[in-house]
Amino acid sequence: MADEQKPGGSEAPLPAGGEAAGQPAKPSPPKPAAAPPKPPATMAATPWESDLARELKERFGGQIGETSTYLGQNFIVAKPEAAVPILEYLKLEADFDYLVDITAVDWPKRPERFDLVYIVYSFPRNERVRIKTQIPDGYKPETAVGVHLTANWLEREVFDMFGIEFAGHPDMRRILMPEEWQGYPLRKDYSIIQQDQRWVRENLGIESGQ
C-alpha cells in the first residue's frame, strides 16, 4: 500500500541501537546504528481464509479485490461502489451490526488518492472487519447513513478533514472546522501551520493565528 517512501525516514538522525529500557547512566558516544532490516515497501498481508470471506467473494465477485489479514486483523479491499452494499450485506446477513468508524487516508501520489476505510464489528461473532476502498479526488462515494445511523457524523468528519463528499448524505456540512473554512486539513498537501488566512482575518480580527 505504501507506494512511496517518505523522505522523513532519515530526517531525525537519532542514534539508534540499544533499548529504550532504563536510563543510560553514563555518557556514551552515539553508537553507529546497527543497520535495521529494510522494511518491505508494502504491507505484508496474508490472504484471509474464512467462510465469511468466501461468502463475500461469491456474493460480490469482482467487486472485491482482496480479502486479507494483517496482524490478525481482517480487511477487504473493494470497489468504491461496492462499499455500501457490502456494509448492508454484512449487517443483514452476517450480523455486523455496529459500524465502528469511517475514516480516510490520503496518498497524494496515487491516482486513486484516498483510502476510505470502514470498520465494522459484530456483537454476536465478536469479530472486526475493515472495508477499504480506493477513490480518486472528487469522487463522491455513496453515503452509509441508510445502513448505519452512526455514519452521519463520521462521514461529516471525513468530508471536513479530507473533502470527500458523500452522495445522498442528509446533512453534508463541516463538523469540526468552521463552516466557511477553506481547505481540508488532513490532506497531505495541507501543511501543519497552514490556515485559512481570510477566515482568520475576518472572524478573529488578527492577521495570523501563528
Place this chain on the structure above:
Amino acid sequence: MPDSTFLDSTELVLNMGPQHPSTHGVLRVILKLDGEKILGTDCVIGYLHRGVEKIAENRTWAQFNPYVDRMDYVASVSNGLGYCLAVEKLLNMEAPPRAQVVRVILTELNRIASHLVWLGTHALDIGAITPVFYCFREREEALNIFEKYCGARLTTHAFRIGGLQYDTYEGFEQDVKAFCDMFPPKVDEYEALLTGNRIWKGRLTNVGVLTADECKEYGVTGPLLRAAGVKWDLRKAQPYSGYEKYDFEIPIRQNGDTFDRYIVRMQEMRQAVRIIRQAVENIPEGPIMGKVAKVIKPPVGEAYVSIEAPKGELGYYVVSDGSTQPYRVRVRPPSFVNLQALDRMVRGGLVADIVAVIGTLDIVLGEVDR
C-alpha cells in the same frame, strides 16, 4: 398592533452553550422548542479542535504520545494505553508482564477518577451539590497516586510504547491497597446520597432512553450500551493488556435510561476496585520495557486497536509507511460517537432533561473535538 407576536408562535429556537456550565465544556446545542417540549436539536462542535490527528503526522511515534493525553483529559491514562497498544500492535510486540499489570492498575484507577468526575458534575447539573465535593475528595487520592508514580496528575504521559518509563515507586502497592480499602465505603456513601433519593430517581428515571438496538444503530458504546442490556465490554470481548486474567463482572441494566446508566457506572467503579485488588496483589517482577528500538520505525502496515475507555470504545487506527513518523493516526473517540445519539435521546422530551442527558452521556469535549 402586529397580527402576531413571538408569543403566538409555537416554535422557539434556543441556543444552549458554548459557555453553558452544564454542557461540560464548549458544546453548543441549538434547541428547537415548542413550549417545554424539544422538537429537535443540532449540536455544534469543534470549539476545542486542535488537530490532534494532523499533529500526529508531524511528530515521531514516541513524540505523539503526550498529545493523546490531551484528548480525554479526565481519562488520560486510558488514552495513552490505547495509543501504546496500537503502536505495539504495529510493531507486533507486547509489553512485558510487569508493565501490563501496572498499566491495568493505573488504567482502572483512572476509570474510577473519570467516573468520579462524571458523577460529581452530573449530580451538580441536576441540582445535588454535595456529591461533587465528595467525588473530588476521592479523586484526589487517585490523582496523588498518579503524581507519585509519573509526576503529573492530569496529563500523565504514564506509558511509553513498549512498556513503562517509570517503575513503581516505593510504597506504590501500599498506596493502591489503601485506596482500595478506602474507596468502596465511599461509593456506599454516594449511593446513600443518591440511589434511593426520590428527587434523583424522579429526575432520572425514563429520561433519555436509548434501547439496545438504538445503541447499536448509533454506535453507542460503554456504560450507555451496558445500561441498555447489552453485556459487552472490550475488556472481556477482546481482552488486552492481560485483562483476561482478572475476575470481574460486567454490570448491566435493562431500561437504558439515565438512572440505569448511573447504576451501571457506580457498579463499574466497584468492579474497577476489584480488578485493582487482584492486580496489585501479584505484580510480577521483571523488566518494565520491552525490546523497542530508540527510534521507533514500525513496518509498513496498518492496525486498528481499541480499548474500553471509561466512556466507551476508544480506537486508534494507525497507518505506518515505515518511517519514523506516523503516516496517519485516526482516533475513534467514544464521546464523539456517543454525542451523536443526543438528538434521539432528548427529542420529544422536556427542555429540563437535556441537562441530565448531556450529563449522562459523559462527554469530554477535548475528545469530541480533538
Place this chain on the structure above:
Amino acid sequence: MSGGKIFRKIFLVDLFQGLAVTFRNQNPKYIVTEQYPAERPKVAERYRGAPRLNNNPDNGETLCIACNLCALACPENLIVVGSERNEQTRRKELTTFTYDLSRCMFCGLCEDACPVDALELTQDFELASYSRPGMIWDRQMLEEGPRPKQYKC
C-alpha cells in the same frame, strides 16, 4: 407534643448535635486546605515541573555534553542547544541552552532522553512570568532555577 420533644426544643439538643459534627471535623487530621503562598505544598518526588540544567556538584561544571538528544526528543521543538568544539580537549562544549517554557507541556521526554542526567524536570512549579520573553529560559536561568518571591504571614 411529647415530653421528649419539648426537652429537645428547650435545651437545643439538635443544635448541639449539629455543632458536634462541625467540631468533630475540625480535628487537624481532617484539614485538607493548604495555606498556599505561606506554606508551599509538597509535590511528589517525580513531579515534572520547571526544567533544570544540572551542574557537577564537585567542580561546578555543567553535566551537559551538548549531545542535542533532548532537542530531538522534544515534541514541541522548544529546546535549542548551542555548542562549540573545544580544540584543546577535542570535545563538544555547551555554549548556550534555551528552553521555551511557554510551549512546554511537561511530558518529560527530554529528561528521559538525556544520557547524563543533566536536564531534569524538578519540583518547582511557580513559573509565571510577566512577559512572553520571560518564559524563554536561558542557560543561566536553567542552572539557577526559578526564584519565586516567598511570602510570609
